Amino acid sequence: MARGAAVVAAAAALLVVVCAAAQAPSSPRLPSNYHVINPGRFGKRDQQLSCTDSNGNKAVCMAKCDKRCPNQCIVMCPGCKTFCMCDFYPGVSCGDPRFTGGDGNNFYFHGKKDNDFCIVSDADLHINAHFIGKRNPAMSRDFTWIQALGIRFADHRLYMGALKTAKWNSDVDRLELAFDGAPIDVPADLGARWESAAVPGLTVTRTAATNAVRVQLAGVLDIMANVVPITEQDSRIHNYGVTEEDSLAHLDLGFKFYDLSDDVHGVLGQTYRSDYVNKLSVSASMPVMGGAPSYVVSDIFSTDCAVARFGRRAGISMVTGRAN
Numbered sequence: 213m214a215r216g217a218a219v220v221a222a223a224a225a226l227l228v229v230v231c232a233a234a235q236a237p238s239s240p241r242l243p244s245n246y247h248v249i250n251p252g253r254f255g256k257r258d259q260q261l262s263c264t265d266s267n268g269n270k271a272v273c274m275a276k277c278d279k280r281c282p283n284q285c286i287v288m289c290p291g292c293k294t295f296c297m298c299d300f301y302p303g304v305s306c307g308d309p310r311f312t313g314g315d316g317n318n319f320y321f322h323g324k325k326d327n328d329f330c331i332v333s334d335a336d337l338h339i340n341a342h343f344i345g346k347r348n349p350a351m352s353r354d355f356t357w358i359q360a361l362g363i364r365f366a367d368h369r370l371y372m373g374a375l376k377t378a379k380w381n382s383d384v385d386r387l388e389l390a391f392d393g394a395p396i397d398v399p400a401d402l403g404a405r406w407e408s409a410a411v412p413g414l415t416v417t418r419t420a421a422t423n424a425v426r427v428q429l430a431g432v433l434d435i436m437a438n439v440v441p442i443t444e445q446d447s448r449i450h451n452y453g454v455t456e457e458d459s460l461a462h463l464d465l466g467f468k469f470y471d472l473s474d475d476v477h478g479v480l481g482q483t484y485r486s487d488y489v490n491k492l493s494v495s496a497s498m499p500v501m502g503g504a505p506s507y508v509v510s511d512i513f514s515t516d517c518a519v520a521r522f523g524r525r526a527g528i529s530m531v532t533g534r535a536n
Contacts, residue, residue, distance in 0.1 A: 313480065314484035315484075315490055319500065321479050324343065327343055328511055328514070329509065332476065332478040333520050334472050334475070334476040334481060334521050334522065335522065335523075337363075337432060337433065338363070338521075338522035339363050339481075340361065340513065342359050343356045343359065344356065344462060346460070357462035358462055359373055359374050359463065361463070361512075364515060365432065366411075368411060369393070369513050370389075371388070371391075372388070372427065374388070375387070377459050378458060378459065382423065383422060386423055386461055392410070400421050403417065404418045413429055413431065415428050416428075423438060433470065434468035434469075436465065439462070439463060441460060442459060469484065477520075478517070478519060482519075
């Protein structure tokens with residue numbers, strides 16, 4: 213029990229630090245006491261890390277990614293405590309889409325493979341997710357994962373997605389980014405940064421040399437995105453059906469929002485409303501949010517879901533002003 217309490221306390225400390233960093237969009241780098249482990253092409257999950265300790269009483273430690281996130285994890289120094297990226301923020305999505313709502317409760321939204329769903333829709337911000345998946349004949353639903361996001365604000369469109377990947381190699385970047393239809397090219401170096409000329413408050417910063425970025429729109433949103441595959445081990449355990457032709461590369465995501473209205477909707481967005489009432493069975497091991505037809509959109513940038521809120525002109529002008 214003592215060890216469990218320590219892990220919870222460490223996770224709480226991590227959440228405070230990361231969220232505090234996110235409160236200052238002008239400073240895009242992660243705190244200095246974090247390290248990203250990318251196991252590499254040979255699948256070595258143990259890495260030696262020299263954690264800086266201001267008191268000088270912590271020895272070099274060996275950090276190992278948890279089995280929940282074998283392809284990439286974050287290490288908090290000193291002490292080499294490890295966390296999956298999807299442990300970071302409220303608003304997180306990871307795996308078979310498991311969200312942590314704005315109310316702090318976890319839930320699953322399975323959607324349907326090869327479809328797009330609005331996960332946040334507000335007057336001046338709209339975010340859709342494209343789902344990929346595999347059919348399990350023994351189940352009534354698809355296994356699904358988020359492959360891409362389409363983000364609308366003002367008259368702009370931002371895309372981020374995981375490229376279809378056969379044999380996974382974490383040293384090869386499989387993240388695709390585009391703004392208003394033009395590719396975003398960020399050098400493959402930790403901390404490398406791209407800033408939009410059209411919207412100075414929009415930045416993309418690499419949190420690892422490959423497959424991990426932080427996207428910020430000042431005063432509006434802060435998104436952490438990692439491209440990860442389904443591992444062969446997970447596929448064997450859960451019968452996901454990974455093949456040599458497709459590793460089912462997808463996005464693990466963390467969201468932070470700054471100025472959502474109380475009319476916000478979408479799979480995730482509605483959980484940020486002050487009048488949101490969670491009707492899910494939060495005591496269940498896998499509470500599932502249904503109602504997929506209310507959230508389906510016709511493509512990655514469409515705002516035609518039944519619960520859409522995007523497009524009010526006052527809000528559209530305001531979001532550009534905040535970013536600038």
